[in-house]
Each structure stands twice: as structure tokens, then as C-alpha cells.
Amino acid sequence: MSTLTAPRTGHHTAVASAVSHESDPSAAVAELAAALGSRADLYAVFVAPGYDLGSMGAALKDHFGDRVIGCTSSGNIGPHGYDRAGICAVSFTGGLRARTVTVGPLDDAPGAVERAAADLADLRSGVGDSESFAILLTDGLIRNEDLLAANLMAALGDVPIIGGSAGDDLTFRHTAVYHDGEFTANLATVTIVCTDAPFRLIRLQHHETTDTILIATDVDPDLRVIRAFNGRPAAQAYADAVGTHVTELNPTIYSKHPLLLNAGGSSWVRSIAAANADGSLSMFARVEVGDVLRVGRPMGMLDKLERQFTDIEAELGPISGMLAFDCVLRRLEFEEHQLADRVGALLAEHGAVGFSTYGEQFNGMHMNQTLVAVAFA
Template sequence: MSTLAGSNSQTRVVVRSAVSHQSDASLAVGELVAALGQEADLYAVFVAPGFDLAAVAAATRAAFGDRVIGCTSAGNIGANGYDLTGIGAIALTGGALSARTIALGPLDDPCAVVEENGAAIAELRAGIGDADGFAVLLTDGLRGNEDVLTASLMAALGDVPIIGASAGDDLTFRRTAVYYNGQFSENLATVTVVRTDAPFRLMRVQHHEATGTVLVATDVDPDRRIVRAINGRPAARAYAEAVGLPVGELTPTVFSRYPLLLNAGGTSWIRSIAEVEAHDFLRMFARVDVGDVLRLGRPQAMLEKLGACLEGVAAELGSIGGMLVFDCILRRLEFESEGLTGQVGALLAAHHATGFSSYGEQFNGMHMNQTLVAVAFA
């Protein structure tokens, strides 16, 4: 799925990217500055585990001022494909690009925080006017409420398309943080609305297809992302039967290979399983509501689907000059288990992708898992 925008073929956004593996925050940001300069219209910075976040934040603000967004990551994506360490960054310049960022938080009640910031969100929307633009949402990946936050934000922004991601911490699930105003903060999200005259395209790709196996969520705790019963039976037992395994053999590898798919708006959205809890409940990585009709998913043409989507975007734009990419950590784990990490990483690098491995993705008003979302520039 994609959205093409930007109609002036004479203007382009110049995209530059860089990575540093220096362990010292000041030296690392210094390398980014040397590669990217300090004159870009918008920077995005993604920090893999192992850094002093306060030091990274201070150096980042000193280098790039208030023209930077970012978050912690579960690994980065850049010129070398998947990169498990370091600080990755992307710089966007030209194409009459302008960007404004606001913070949303705390995130304990996403509906309320979006409503409280309604005036500021309306100003962001007004800044685009009748021109082309999009929004970038970066949010704490451990709050467990991105579903409500994304839907509320989409309602507030109206027709402005959204791509977004949940910050990560390399699967330790201890602390994820979003950069804003010179510091990395938990329980926070940022919304950046970007306006540009240059051609760009939003894209979303997944490689799981729905099978004919229907699993109806009949007892759930949606706010905690717990599915207690499927088809009127203990959820883990019903799922295990669907994949042909005993409950005791359900592992993260099984969950990543056979996620659940929800159909909405004429397309499917992945709802990944995190683990089996007590009483054979399933804890999910995305919200499931009572009565949701889910279908068992299965992988299909992992590399081919990504390649076809990227080639399609490149054909429409003429070529891809750079991409801001958010790619689910579960996808990388699945590629690792299939021995495809190098090939997928090389494919992303060949299309000038820069971004990070995330704990969930957002596209317009939906939160999902095991998906890649991106904005590509001509």
C-alpha cells in the first residue's frame, strides 16, 4: 500500500544518511555532523542500546538545534543494511521542505492527551494548507497504547497521512525513549508534520497472507492486549490447534511465522503474538477487541514482496534518492531465522533506506506489527 504525493518535478528533497559506532556520545554525534552538515531542514536520529542518552541528547541539540527528531531503537538500518549497534541519522534538505514538531505526553490516556493538544495539532495541520505533506509519529514502545494514540491522532489530523514507529531497546523491554527538546523521555510521543513541494511516496509492506483459518476473539482485555479466548476456547489452545502444535511448543519463532491478521479498510493488518500467559491467555503486541475476526497468517515470498514494493516506488518516482524507514524488529528476527538478513539489508541499502528496527509501526490511523512503513523521496 502506498500514497504518492508531490507534483513539482523540478524540486527534490536531498537525503543524506550517516552512522557512527563511536562509543562516546560526543564523538559519535561529531561523526554525524561531519557527514551530514548542520544546515539540513530536518534530522532524524536513532540510537541503539549502549549509549548515555543524556549525553547523546546534549550533543544532538548542540549540533542540530531544534530541527531533530529521534528515539531509541532495537537496531538501525543504513548503508550497511541491518546494523545492531551505533547511532544512525538521516538529514532532509531542500524541496521547500518545512517541519514542525510537537510532543504528546504523558501517554497514560492517549485520547485525552490528543484532545488536550488539539489546538497545537490543528496548527500543524494548518501549516500544510493545500500543499502536500505527511506526519511522522515516534512513540514510546513500552506503553502498550499505540493503537488508541494513532487512531486519535489520525482523527485530529484529518487527511494528513501518517507513518510512525514505536521506539525500541533491542528486546530488553526495559526502557524506550523519544527525543524532544534536548532530551530523551519515556512516556512521550512526538508528531512531526512535514510539508514539501518535492515528490514523495508513503509505503507499507508485509509478507504474511491470510489463510482460511478463522479465529474470533471472544474474550479479551483490549487495554492490556490480552486475548483470553478464541472461538470460545482458551486462546493459546485454539491458536496451537490452528498451527498444528501443542501449546508447550509455541515459541517466538512460531508466533513470528504465523501471526494473526485483522481485516479493516479493505486490507489486512498484522496482530503479532508476544507470548503465552497463565491460563493459556495470549499477550499481543497490538490491540485486539472482542468480536474481532482474525485469520491465521503465513509467510509468503519475504524477499520478493519487499523487492516488488521498492521497485514499484522507484518506478513511480523515477528513482529513490532516500527513504526514512521503520521496520518491525520481528521482521528482522524472522529474516535471521530464514538466513535472509543480509539479502534484505542489501536490498534496503540499495534503495538508500535509513531508519530503525521498531517495536510496532503506524500507518495512517492503524498500529500494526511485522510491517515496514516508509517515506521515499525522488
């Protein structure tokens, strides 16, 4: 069954969303098209696990042509909040122009951006004096979003970026990005949106830094592995810092006490993926030798989101719709604290549509356990 939210009309852009839980890809996309129509300026589609991606890609191409971007997800954010199954879509109509280029393969992210330099420069030149932002969707298993985001920011100059890493509901087997009728691994898409409608980019995390400092002294940046903090085995040093035994380390502790990097006058979450048998820590984001990381603590998980929406509406007026990329680790933490329904309802109330990610990008930075979004007035 598909669900449609009524279009929310902003200054020039109408935003609508729909979700389908039909098991057949063609039937699911047909429901979305029936709900959203086929004349929007841009569609964004997010696909939870369980679908044949070949059939899904063909159906998206058939119904929406070349005006659709999307990726696989670890669950979606739709008209009813968090949704771990199905396919979710949002459409933007009126007052905007959108163009997309592909970047890949991503094994060598700087090289991929360099190969796409001419196309990216063409995108950038098309902005002119318009207000614009870029949407980055990238494979979530290549583990180099840090370099990808930094190099794209250099290529796009003053065009701000929001992005999300494709997911597969924590199975870590296959993530893919949609382009031109196909879901492809090892690929990213960059879409520049120029719009007359007022908008605001959002970055929100609910962890704050403590005074406990861990300095990365032995790392493998490309593998996202920290071997030592302050000259000591990383897992042991982290366990001591959060007041537990190394054998008790688990995803619950990692989610409550991520590591935060201060850069550019702000803090950025570096989440721990696992403690390894050799005493090292695997990370969900890149860490360099000498990085000073602070142990984080959760603060006001729901309150911070409510305040963020209040601030946005004070600046823009009522929100007409929002494209949101929200770390899957945030949803898991909300579920653990029985807050997922309340957070999901708050997101739906403000027209948020998007997906649960394996990582988020904001301008030139990649991070974890963060919500990034673009909200339209």
C-alpha cells in the first residue's frame, strides 16, 4: 500500500512524499508514480533491503525518466516516520533545477573526482547567481567517503553539500546508488539543485564532547583502523576512558560514547564499528595519526531535534518539506531508549523524507551518528 502526504507548497516548490510496501518492484514503483505523478522536477527514492534491484531500477527509469536519484537504505524516513521496509520517495516540483553527474569507481576517491572534474565544473558553472546546494549519494561500503567529500568540496567551491552513504540494514553485504535505470556499487552521484525557494541546510548530532581525550598514535587511515591511543592498545584505552572492561565493549557502548573530532570550529562524530581481537578499533570514519579525539556523551536526544525545528521555522516559516539523511546508529539508539516512534513522528510532522544511512556528509566532512538535511520554506 502506498501513502501520500499532501504537497506542502513553499515559496515556489511543492514537496510531496509517498511510501509503498508492495513486494514486487514494478508494483511498488507504480504506486509511487500514481501517488506522486511523473512531472516533478526531481525525485529521490530510497530502497530498503528485500527488492530485486535490477527490476527496481528499470521501473524507476520507466516511470520517472532521468529526474530521479536514489540508493539502497538501512530503512527509510517517510510520511509515518521511521520505516524499516519498503520503498520511499519524495518529489520536488516548481522553482528548482537539478542536474546529476556520477563519480566513480570510488576505490580511488580523489582520482574519481579528478576524472569527473569537467562534468563537475560544468555543473558548478550552471549555478550562476542562483541559490544552490549539492546532494551526494554514495556507496556505503567503500569506506572512503571522507576523501570523497573533501575532494568534492574542493571541486564545487562554495556550493554546500549534504549527503548520505547507502545502507543495507547492517548486513554490510551490498549497497548501491541509483543512476539511469541501474543500482550500481562503487559509485556516487552528485546532484546540484538550484532553487528560488528559501532553504536551510541542517547538521544535528546529540552527542557532546567530554574532557576525556584520546590521541590516535597508531592508525591505518585507509582501513579506518585505530591500533593505539596514547601509545596503548586502542580498545583497552577506550574501555578505560568510558569506565568498562575491554571484554564488555559492545555496540550499545559505542553508540552512547562515540569519539568526536574537533575541526573547523565544530565537532564531528567518529563512530566505532568494532573492537578487534588484536586490540585495535575499527571505525566508521577516517582517523589520522595525531588526531585528538574526545569521548562523547548523549545529551537531549529528542530536545535537540525539537529545538532545531523551532529554530528553522523561526527563520524560514513553516517547513514545506525536508530531504533528510539520518545515521542508522541514531535510529538504533532511539529504539534502545524507546524514543524511535516519537522521533519518527516529529520528523514526519515536519515533512522529513529520506533514509537511514551508513554515514553522512556535510560540505567537505564525513561523519556518523548525525542527521543532515535540507529544509524548504
